[in-house]
Amino acid sequence: MTDEEVVMNLIVPAGTAKSAAIESIAAARKHDFERAEQLLAKADAAIVDAHEHQSESIRAVLNGEEDSGVSLIMVHGQDHLMNAITTIDLARQIVGLLHELSE
Template sequence: MDEQQQLVVMQLIMAGGNAKNAAFEAIRAAKTGDFKQAKAKLKEADHFLAEAHQAQTGMLTAEANGDHQAVSLLMVHGQDHVMTAITFRDLAGEIVALYERLGEASKQDNLA
């Protein structure tokens, strides 16, 4: 793996980790009822996932142009970070929505 490929893998790992962390912070914010912060953290996670997607697109473009990309354990690890972050981000969005719905239902119960 050359230096450029290592840089891309590190971008994948960092972007995936940052996205997962932001998604987790969204859940924590929703748990406390701070839905504005939760939605901001989900957007932040999306931003990091977009960075990872750009890195992946560069590798895929190179591969499509005949520049074969070596597959190493480190590359698999980087891709795993991104896929896990995508799944975690999707789940966090659902959890934030659920907390928001529960909060609205609680308000309705208190008004009755």
């Protein structure tokens, strides 16, 4: 996988997911829980996309189709992916708490 493909396949969807998760908290703070859930769904879809590309890359290395050398951009991509997953998990909890408090 080229560095450009790493950026497009990992970092961009992870960034989209993280942004949507943060936006979901903002929507929940305004008591727009429907929008918050839509944004969390958007975040989940972006993470699935990034994770599928990550799995493809791992399979290619295991099958000997790609070099297993670790590049700085790959590490950066993995970092973005893991941070986005954590942000989504926390956003889901915060949105849930805000929803409970609003009732």
